Amino acid sequence: MAASDQAHNDNVDPEVREQLLGARRSIDNIDAALIHMLAERFKYTQQVGRLKATKGLPASDPNRERDQIARLKLLAEESHLDPAFAEKWFNFVVAEVIHHHEQLASGSEPDSSGR
Secondary structure, X not given: OOHHHHHHHHOOOHHHHHHHHHXXXXXXXXXXXXXXXXXXXXXXXXXXXXXXXXXXXXXXXXXXXXXXHHHHHHHXXXXXXXXXXXXXXXXXXXXXXXXXXXXXXXXXXXXXXXX
16 A cells, blocks of 8 residues: 555545445455456457468458457446447457467567466
8 A cells, every 4th residue: 555545545434434444345355256257358368369360361350350349238238338348358368369360470479478
């Protein structure tokens, strides 16, 4: 925690501070789960990329991407999450996946840092 955060927290009621810490622990746990799930997702997208590379298929699939965006936006609405945010997240992930697929198609293996 930054010194300015600590100084600010020193002025917070202890009960409120405990509530903040509890919520932040939950956020940290969710962040960890998201990272693990993204790693798992990328294992499968690497599998898809290798298959595409060996079969000469293009790195991107605009029809699949369009269908996935529609599906994820619907899921976001059902979950009370901004559908535009879900689309931005998906587009970010897909750009990374396509980058990996292009690397595989060129004969190089994507590095473990994700780029």
